[in-house]
Amino acid sequence: MAERREERFAGESRWTRWLVAGPPAAFLLLFFAVPALIVVLASFREPGEFGGLEPWLEAGHLRLTLDAYRFLASDWIYAEIFARSLLVAGLCTMLCVVLAYPLAWVIARSPRRRRDLMILLVVLPFASNLLVRVYAWIILLGPAGLLYTPFAVVAGLVYVHLPFMVLPLYANLEMHDPALLEAARNLGAGPWTRFRRVTFPLSLPGIYAGSALVFIPILGMFAIPELLGGTGDILVGNLIKEAFLDNRDWPLGAALSIGLTVAVLALAALAARGARRRAPATGALP
């Protein structure tokens, strides 16, 4: 009896699954997978005389080339900007962790009613436009003589991305069972040890999630480095924007985009491997 009911339920759920997952899957296919493919193809094509692309089929001949990649490899400056971008993104992510952790911890430990208000305050900056907020930084940093410095870029990037670190960290810390800390205390752990051995390792998924939400968007950011940084402070995002909008060299922009995507995926794979080694293996019981 129970078995049959289960079977029918499984049959129903297959339909339900398609019904539920279908539309978003179609959306992603149409507006993410297809454009991504177009970008990949564009990176192997030739730039048009006045921007855009040359046709890729001409008189029955394929006009595909590695020129864009060759160009990137011809000058160390591109590798340097890539490296610096990763470094800046990494630094900003770490700063976000350091700043967001205590805040998320305090919110998670507050009474429920106050918690909602604090979360609202964290996301409130989103209510105003990004450029407006960046201009506010110009007004703040200008008189201090810090404008157009690496400091200004990092400060701006951290400021904009901090909520993306606070929210997943808070969501993680809020779920922690308070009995675990009592147990640790009962077993002889002082406050620092309780944090180091219990709270922190259990919050790693929150840190990973927040880091992904901060690190990856920073790599593609161009407004903040452009407005707050000096000429030497540009990131990959600026290069891509420049290639597409200023130089109208689409293949080069596409190749830069792909380089960025590959770099991020490689880093994510590395991080996932590191995380898997540390996290409990949730295999089946023997």
Added chain:
Amino acid sequence: MPLLEIRDVSRRFDGSAAVDRVSLSIEAGEFFTLLGPSGCGKTTLLRMVAGFDRPDSGTLLLDGAPLEDVPPEKRPIRMVFQSYALFPHMTVEGNVAFPLEMERRPRAEIRSRVAQALELVHLADRPGHYPDQLSGGQKQRVALARALVGRPRVLLLDEPLAALDAKLREQMQVELIRLQREVGVTFVFVTHSQDEALALSHRIAVMNAGRVEQVDRPERLYAAPANRFVAGFVGKTNLIEVEVQRAGPAQLALRAAGMGEFIAAPVAGLEPGERGAFALRPELVRVTPHPESVELHNRFPGRVREAIYLGDVTLYTVETEGGLALEAMLPNATPGRAALLHPGDAVVVAWRHDAGVYLRG
């Protein structure tokens, strides 16, 4: 000197007393149980002993030394939490090693003591598993090993069996008794289940509304409850409203509305006319359709109103001719018969003159 002494301890939450002037002495090596309904203050008391909460007044003494200025992490007292509170990111071995690492024991010692502790709880074959790979009973054992590995003076257990199913709970009861005997650590066990309390404990403190109602050995608690609450909470009982008729040195005569006069074991210092309750266990009440077979003095005619078959016994509700309902429990010694008696049968209820106790007030 008792190992753990709770002296006149009170704790109030929002003006109402969760623990109200409780005094208890717990001896070394004892299996001591705090028994009471939820909200009676037993867990609050336990948390004060662990140090997670502070008494508003009164003192806690361990080996005669006051505990109040000792932070929880420094007390030689360990606790098994109701939810087990195992660290999900550590293996079984990691969990059990944790308290020893806090004491900065050498690695070799930690390894051998963890192995011993896991042996003790029959989990030696699962050191590398994570808590979410274990069953409820196994988690329970890890929690016990982790709490016992540092050889605490006192082990506090907060409803540790509540999350287990009935069969497993019985197994773990046997395990707990064995474990306590083997390690010799003083156990302070909190439960709302009178079965658990009776099965496990050397002594039981029955708590109600923040106060201790009675402290006694299980068999005394069951046979001689101190008041209505204890009589009603520990085991099934008939609580009959009675008035004292005659109080002699050898015999006590009581009268119950709806039944009549019966005799009971003497209680010192009673005056005729006094009112109280008579607590009579259902298994001490005999029910028979054959009045001539009963030679007991306390016998009243009645009718079976209900019969509930419970497997090993059947629980009868008998209504006397005067309209008083009495519960009686009879063993089902005849195989294959759900009940010897049926609703509507005319019967006689009877009990020995020394069965049951008179409770004042």
